[in-house]
Amino acid sequence: MAAWNQNIWRHLFTDKYAIEKAVTATTTATNVPTPFLIIPKREPVEECTTPIPTSNNQDVKPIFPNAPHRETLPAPATTPPSATSCDPSDNENGLYEEFNRVSQLFRTAFAEQQQQQQLRASQQMDSSNDLVLDPNSGAIVPVPPPQEYGGHWNGNDAVGYEGSSSSGGNMTLAKRNRLKELVRVKDLSLKDQRHYREVVRRTRLIYDSLRVLATAEEERRMMLTDWRKARGDLRASTLMKTCGLWLNRDKRIVGAIPGVFVGDVFLYRMELCVVGLHGQTQAGIDYLPASMSSNGEPIATSVIVSGGYEDDMDDGDVIIYSGHGGQDKHSRQVFHQKLEGGNLALERSMHYGIEVRVIRGLRYDGTATAASKVYVYDGLYRIMDCWFDVGKSGFGVYKYKLFRVDGQAKMGSAVLKEACMLRKDPLCFKPVCCLSLDISHRRENVAIRLFNDIDKSNEPLCYEYLPKTNFPPMVFHQTGNAMGCECVDGCVEGCFCAMKNGGEFPYNQSGILLRGKPIIFECGPFCRCPPHCRNRVTQKGLKSRLEVFRSRETGWGVRSLDLIQAGAFICEYTGVILTRQQAQILTMNGDALIYPNRFTDRWAEWGDISLINSNYVRPSFPSIPPLDFALDVSRLRNVACYMSHSTSPNVLVQFVLYDHNNLMFPHLMLFAMESIPPMRELSLDYGVTDDWTGKLAICN
Structure with missing residues (x-):
C-alpha cells in the first residue's frame, strides 16, 4: 500500500489531475473522508482570441528539453458528499488526519527535487549575478533580438527577447492579446536601459494624464447627477488598451521588466497592467495558462502581496505566500484551495527555477495623495519551497516560500516604512x-x-x-x-x-x-x-x-x-x-x-x-x-x-x-x-x- 501511494504521489505536481486520482483512490481504500476534491477547470481565455500571425516568427521554435512527461489519466471518480463539505467541524479528526497525510506525502514525493532545486540556486547565486536559475529552462523560449534600433517611442513598443543586447531594438507593435512565449530580457546596454525607462515614463505620463482628465469629467457629471465614485483609472486603462498602448503585450516577460525600477510606486492596480508588470486586474497571481503555454505547463510571472490571506507571512526578504482561492467576499477562507490556475503555476515556476516579480500592496496614509493603497515593486523572488497545509480557518491552503534575489536595489516597501518613521x-x-x-x-x-x-x-x-x-x-x-x-x-x-x-x-x-x-x-x-x-x-x-x-x-x-x-x-x-x-x-x-x-x-x-x-x-x-x-x-x-x-x-x-x-x-x-x-x-x-x-x- 505504501509503495503504491508513493508511486501515485510522485506525479503530484507533474499533472494536477493525479492529485484527484490519488485522493479519491485512497479515500475508497481507507474510508477516511477526503478534505477536498480537485475539479478540472478550463484555463481562462484571455482578452482576445484573434489568431496571431506567425510569419515573422518562423525561425523561432519553442523547445522544452526539461519539460516532464505528462501521462494521460482517466477522468476523476465521483467523490462522496462528505468530501466536498466545507464545514471544518464535519469529521474533524478524520479531516485533519487526512490533511496531515496528504501534506506528508507531498513533502516526501518532492523532497529530492526541492533539494536539487536549492542546490542549483545556491550554485548559481554564488557563481554569477545573472538572474537565470536554469539557463536551459524549457519554459522560456529563446527569441532572437531585433536587428535595428528604432531610437524613438511610438506608443506601441514592447520588449520580448532573451539574450544580450548591445544595440537595443525597435520592438514589435503591442498586441491586444498576450502570446504564449515566455522570454527574459537581460544584459541591456546603458542606452537600452535609458530607452526603456523613457518608454515606461511616457506611458505612465499618458496614463496619469488620461486618469486625471477622466476624473475631472466624472466630477462635473457628479455635480449634475447623483454622487458616485469616479474611476478615472479604469477609463484611462481602457482607452490605452483600445489604442494599443499597453506595454509588453506581445511577450510574457519573465523577471525584471525593462524600464521599471525596484521601488517604483503605482497608485492604481490598473497601472500595473498598463506597464506589463502584473497582467491580472483582480487575481494576485499572474501566470501563463497551460492552455496558452507551448509546453502545456502554467508558469507564474508575478504576484501581489497585500495581506489579503490570513496565512500569509511577510518578513521582507522571505515571504510565505498563500495560494489563490477559497475565500468569500469578506476575505475569509471558507473553501479548500485547489491545485490549479495560479497555484499550479507557482509550483511549476519553482520546478523550472523561474523567478517571479513581487509587488506589495500597502496601505498608505499620506498628506500628498488621496490614494489609500499603493502598489510598490519590490524586485525578483525565487520560489524555493511549496507545501500543502491546513490554514488558520481549518481549510486546505497551498503555501509557497519565496526568497528575494540578492544584488537588487533596496525594497520600495522598506523605503516607504523608513519615510513614515522619519515623518513621525x-x-x-x-x-x-x-x-x-x-x-x-x-x-x-x-x-x-x-x-x-x-x-x-x-x-x-x-x-x-x-x-x-x-x-x-x-x-x-x-x-x-x-x-x-x-x-x-x-x-x-x-x-x-x-x-x-x-x-x-x-x-x-x-x-x-x-x-x-x-x-x-x-x-x-x-x-x-x-x-x-x-x-x-x-x-x-x-x-x-x-x-x-x-x-x-x-x-x-x-x-x-x-x-x-x-x-x-x-x-x-x-x-x-x-x-x-x-x-x-x-x-x-x-x-x-x-x-x-x-x-x-x-x-x-x-x-x-x-x-x-x-x-x-x-x-x-x-x-x-x-x-x-x-x-x-x-x-x-x-x-x-x-x-x-x-x-x-x-x-x-x-x-x-x-x-x-x-x-x-x-x-x-x-x-x-x-x-x-x-x-x-x-x-x-x-x-x-x-x-x-x-x-x-x-x-x-
Missing part, C-alpha cells in the same frame, strides 16, 4: 547627520529637513530662506485690468477666472493639474472667493515634507518624505527678480542666476493625449510674451534651488499668476510629472547651459 520622528535615522530640522525657519507650512551623511558641508544653512518670489514694485503697478471673480462660496463653471483660463479650471477638485498651459491664472486679491477655492492651489504653499540632502552624484539634491501624486503641486521656484540689465551685471560677478525662459516646455507633456485623440491640440491660450528676467538665488533662495538637472525629469515648471496681472513676470510653480515615491530625488530640466560658465543654470 525626523531624528530616528542617523540623527548626527541631520544638520537642521527646518531650513525654512517656519516660513513654510511644513518643515524642510537638511541631511548630509556624505561630508561635512552645510552650505544650505548659509543662505536666507525665501518662501515666495521677490518681485520689484513696478510689477504690481502694471496690473492692467484689476478684476476678479464674484464667486462667494468658491469658483464655479463659467465664472470670470474660468474664462481667463480658456473656459475651464486648471485643477480638479483635489488640486491636481489637469493639463499644462503656457500660463495659469489663479484667483487673487481682487477675487471674492474664499481661501479654500479650487482655483487657489499654488498660493497655499508647500504641502509635501521635503528634504535637502547631500548626494554623491548631484551634490545637493531634494527628495520628499511623502509620496507625491502625479500632477500635484510641489513648491515654487523662488528668487529675487532681476531685469536683463541687472542680470548682466551680476553674471559678470559670477553670481548664481536662473533664467525662466531657458526651462524646457515640459508643461506641454502633462495632459498631452495626442496618441489617444488625433484631434488633440497643444494648449496655446493664454499666451505670454517672451520672459526677459532672471532669478537671483545668490543670497536668497528656497528648497527648489537644490533640485538637480535631468533630461528625463519628474518635475515640470508651470507659469502661474495670482497676486498681479503682469504677464512678463509670472511665478515659477513646480508640479510632479509622475507619481514620485518617498526618498526619490526630484529633478528638473533646466534647458540650455549658461552662456558664461558653460554649466547648467543651477545654483548647486
Whole structure:
C-alpha cells in the first residue's frame, strides 16, 4: 500500500489531475473522508482570441528539453458528499488526519527535487549575478533580438527577447492579446536601459494624464447627477488598451521588466497592467495558462502581496505566500484551495527555477495623495519551497516560500516604512547627520529637513530662506485690468477666472493639474472667493515634507518624505527678480542666476493625449510674451534651488499668476510629472547651459 501511494504521489505536481486520482483512490481504500476534491477547470481565455500571425516568427521554435512527461489519466471518480463539505467541524479528526497525510506525502514525493532545486540556486547565486536559475529552462523560449534600433517611442513598443543586447531594438507593435512565449530580457546596454525607462515614463505620463482628465469629467457629471465614485483609472486603462498602448503585450516577460525600477510606486492596480508588470486586474497571481503555454505547463510571472490571506507571512526578504482561492467576499477562507490556475503555476515556476516579480500592496496614509493603497515593486523572488497545509480557518491552503534575489536595489516597501518613521520622528535615522530640522525657519507650512551623511558641508544653512518670489514694485503697478471673480462660496463653471483660463479650471477638485498651459491664472486679491477655492492651489504653499540632502552624484539634491501624486503641486521656484540689465551685471560677478525662459516646455507633456485623440491640440491660450528676467538665488533662495538637472525629469515648471496681472513676470510653480515615491530625488530640466560658465543654470 505504501509503495503504491508513493508511486501515485510522485506525479503530484507533474499533472494536477493525479492529485484527484490519488485522493479519491485512497479515500475508497481507507474510508477516511477526503478534505477536498480537485475539479478540472478550463484555463481562462484571455482578452482576445484573434489568431496571431506567425510569419515573422518562423525561425523561432519553442523547445522544452526539461519539460516532464505528462501521462494521460482517466477522468476523476465521483467523490462522496462528505468530501466536498466545507464545514471544518464535519469529521474533524478524520479531516485533519487526512490533511496531515496528504501534506506528508507531498513533502516526501518532492523532497529530492526541492533539494536539487536549492542546490542549483545556491550554485548559481554564488557563481554569477545573472538572474537565470536554469539557463536551459524549457519554459522560456529563446527569441532572437531585433536587428535595428528604432531610437524613438511610438506608443506601441514592447520588449520580448532573451539574450544580450548591445544595440537595443525597435520592438514589435503591442498586441491586444498576450502570446504564449515566455522570454527574459537581460544584459541591456546603458542606452537600452535609458530607452526603456523613457518608454515606461511616457506611458505612465499618458496614463496619469488620461486618469486625471477622466476624473475631472466624472466630477462635473457628479455635480449634475447623483454622487458616485469616479474611476478615472479604469477609463484611462481602457482607452490605452483600445489604442494599443499597453506595454509588453506581445511577450510574457519573465523577471525584471525593462524600464521599471525596484521601488517604483503605482497608485492604481490598473497601472500595473498598463506597464506589463502584473497582467491580472483582480487575481494576485499572474501566470501563463497551460492552455496558452507551448509546453502545456502554467508558469507564474508575478504576484501581489497585500495581506489579503490570513496565512500569509511577510518578513521582507522571505515571504510565505498563500495560494489563490477559497475565500468569500469578506476575505475569509471558507473553501479548500485547489491545485490549479495560479497555484499550479507557482509550483511549476519553482520546478523550472523561474523567478517571479513581487509587488506589495500597502496601505498608505499620506498628506500628498488621496490614494489609500499603493502598489510598490519590490524586485525578483525565487520560489524555493511549496507545501500543502491546513490554514488558520481549518481549510486546505497551498503555501509557497519565496526568497528575494540578492544584488537588487533596496525594497520600495522598506523605503516607504523608513519615510513614515522619519515623518513621525525626523531624528530616528542617523540623527548626527541631520544638520537642521527646518531650513525654512517656519516660513513654510511644513518643515524642510537638511541631511548630509556624505561630508561635512552645510552650505544650505548659509543662505536666507525665501518662501515666495521677490518681485520689484513696478510689477504690481502694471496690473492692467484689476478684476476678479464674484464667486462667494468658491469658483464655479463659467465664472470670470474660468474664462481667463480658456473656459475651464486648471485643477480638479483635489488640486491636481489637469493639463499644462503656457500660463495659469489663479484667483487673487481682487477675487471674492474664499481661501479654500479650487482655483487657489499654488498660493497655499508647500504641502509635501521635503528634504535637502547631500548626494554623491548631484551634490545637493531634494527628495520628499511623502509620496507625491502625479500632477500635484510641489513648491515654487523662488528668487529675487532681476531685469536683463541687472542680470548682466551680476553674471559678470559670477553670481548664481536662473533664467525662466531657458526651462524646457515640459508643461506641454502633462495632459498631452495626442496618441489617444488625433484631434488633440497643444494648449496655446493664454499666451505670454517672451520672459526677459532672471532669478537671483545668490543670497536668497528656497528648497527648489537644490533640485538637480535631468533630461528625463519628474518635475515640470508651470507659469502661474495670482497676486498681479503682469504677464512678463509670472511665478515659477513646480508640479510632479509622475507619481514620485518617498526618498526619490526630484529633478528638473533646466534647458540650455549658461552662456558664461558653460554649466547648467543651477545654483548647486
